[in-house]
Amino acid sequence: MDLKGYFGRFGGRFVPETLIPALEELEEAFYKAINDEAFMAQYRYLLKDYSGRPTSLYFADRLSKHLGDIKLYLKREDLNHTGAHKINNVLGQILLALRMNKKRIIAETGAGQHGLATATAAAKFGLECHIYMGLEDMHRQALNVYKMRTLGAEVIPVTSGTMTLKDATNEAIRDWVTNVSTTHYVIGSVVGPHPYPMMVREFQRVIGDETKEQILQKEGRLPDLLVACVGGGSNSMGMFYPFVNDKDVKMVGVEAAGYGIETGQHAAALTGGSVGVLHGSRSYILQDGNGQIVPAVSISAGLDYPGVGPEHSFYHETGRVHYTHATDDEAIEAFKLLCETEGIIPALESAHALAFLVREHKNIEPGTLAVLCLSGRGDKDMEAIKGKLFEEEM
């Protein structure tokens, strides 16, 4: 990444002038903080004792058998406090907000996992918290809405546009523009203007750092393959980044193909989109011929976003990471498979990553040592998936 926050030709700071001082302040505070041992000690302490890290790297033996000759480990981010990897980033950013003396926290949320993590950390540190959430997503993820409200956050329904994550992000940015001097905006993924993509990656890299240590301990070697789902791309970036220079480790990012790329109803910015500017950075996005943003479609509220982090766009173009996709139906199949073989109910987002292995395992070299990032647990999706799993009885 260069000094202006570019990964190759992706990234940058495409925001209203009002936000420039806040982004400069944030960038400076971030660099100071990560070089401050006291800050990092507090961050690591919270990850360990509050969130329960390190999360386990679990050998999924029955699932592995089902996938033929692949030896598959699951990085259990679902075991984090609040049920997903999102808390890793939120704890880092909340500590930063405290250092910057910002007493008001805002965030956008799609599946509600990032909103929940933010509401949780805000409660823990006694900060005022406002979560923007598309009305459509509030219906899909009602449980998380109740949780956030229970934790004292105000959940603000967003009724503009498609009423999903993209619109919640617009509203959060508008709020930040308006309240910039008192407020920190906790972006939940490796998206947005510089320094967010880099900063969120640094707060999520604990996933990959731990995985590396754990796999060396268990297998005595690095994995051959890493697989993770990609919406904005924070769990995948956290998993991939520490392995980027390990040339023999293949990486696969799985986007949400919704009803199928060919239908145009999907959320796959890299594999089905083109380069543009959305929410503060240049990256791959879903857009029409006039440069208007096309709504994303996915059964998974957390992947239902028409953009992707700029660093992913960079790895897509350099070929360092292979990006592919899985449809709603494939994700549901994978979801069932994980429940039945391992007794683990995954988030629908993470089920997309597994769907790639289910579909492609026959083309993967026998004996491959693979790690899949199980980014979150599926409690929040039970309502959404109920009708899909037990249609005949409904």
Place this chain on the structure above:
Amino acid sequence: MKTLNEAFDAGKILIPYIAAGDPDLDTTAEIIGELDKLGVGIIEVGMPFSDPLADGPIIQAASQRALAGGTNISRIFKMLEELRDVKTPIVLMGYFNPIMKYGEKSFIEDALSCGVSGVLIPDLPFDEGKEFYDICSEKGLCPIYMVTPNTKEERLSQIGSKARGFLYCVSLLGITGDKRGPIEGIKSYMERVRSHVSVPLALGFGIDSPDKITAVKPYVDGIVIGSAIVNIISEKADMGRKAIVNEVSVFTSALIDALRTALQP
């Protein structure tokens, strides 16, 4: 058509903003004609975007209506092409993604060829858009930069050295149509900006009435009125083109009067 510099020759000016294509481009064209007759200083024409993150609900809704009606950059150019007898300079306002998709160089060329004087892109700060804005300046399309009450001195002077036509001073920390605008201390804000900038200063965001114009006019060279006008257009949308144009005309005249009335001692 006058240049942006000439627009400020006659004293303090009103800069109305309208959302192109709301409710349709033929109405937009008629409104532009009417504003021209009324003697506004510059007309700001908004190009719709699906995700206008610097705009409040009024302009968001107008953008949605314009998009639903099929408005795009090519059609806006076509409309402007046919307004050759308008004397008031026109500045296009829009977000960067549709411009990128249209093609940055083609956008600049086509804007110039239909008589546009300047372009204002709220999500493309001067340093992020350096390459684009340099081509604009070189070809004669004025890049209109924005500054805000929290813009630091060093940045103000960098922006000041690049500014052409006029500088758009955002009246508060907020989005368009924010009723709180402008901030208190507008005098010192404008003085601070003026110490770094030689082009005329226009103030916008949240200025929605003759009274607010009267309050801020001593300190500025131009005043942008956006959401208040767009709101009138949306309220009169059902009553037909003639009623819309008439209402906009009455409101704008009152604004111009407020601007031109000598300050009471």
